[in-house]
Amino acid sequence: MSVNLSGGETKNQIDYIMISKRFRNALLAAKTYPSADCYSDHVPVAAKFKLKLKKTRKLPINIKLDLAILKTNQSLREKYQISVQKKFEALEEEEKIEEQWENFKSALTGAASQLPR
Known part of the structure; x- marks a missing residue:
């Protein structure tokens, strides 16, 4: 005014x-x-x-997995071990260490995400 x-x-x-x-x-x-x-x-x-707005980036959501349940529940621990073994057997040998790490990480988190919460 x-x-x-x-x-x-x-x-x-x-x-x-x-x-x-x-x-x-x-x-x-x-x-x-x-x-x-x-x-x-x-x-x-x-x-x-005259506005110059920046595009906001979406940060990846890190899901916290409750792996402490594996210490107390024997049947869940066995299911997790079987699931991880199957995922590792399906992996192919990669020459690059970054690809090996990504495959390793995705196998562990994929098996852990199948656990009940």
Whole structure:
């Protein structure tokens, strides 16, 4: 809003735009509309912005698995061991260590995700 202050014959107009610090540099121009009927001594102010928004990245969700249940429940432990053995037998030998690690990790987490929660 802007306020007209009378100081003798001249009228002063002060423009205030409340904006977050984050978007302060995005403000391009501001314009007042003194002819608008607001029934007030204030005048509407319009502003132009140029926003550059960054695309938000979705972080992978890490699922916490309760493997402590394997210590207490013998039947679940055996099912988990069988499942892991089957997954390791199905894996092929990879030359790259990164691929071996990814296969190893996916086999363990895949078998653990099949456990009841």
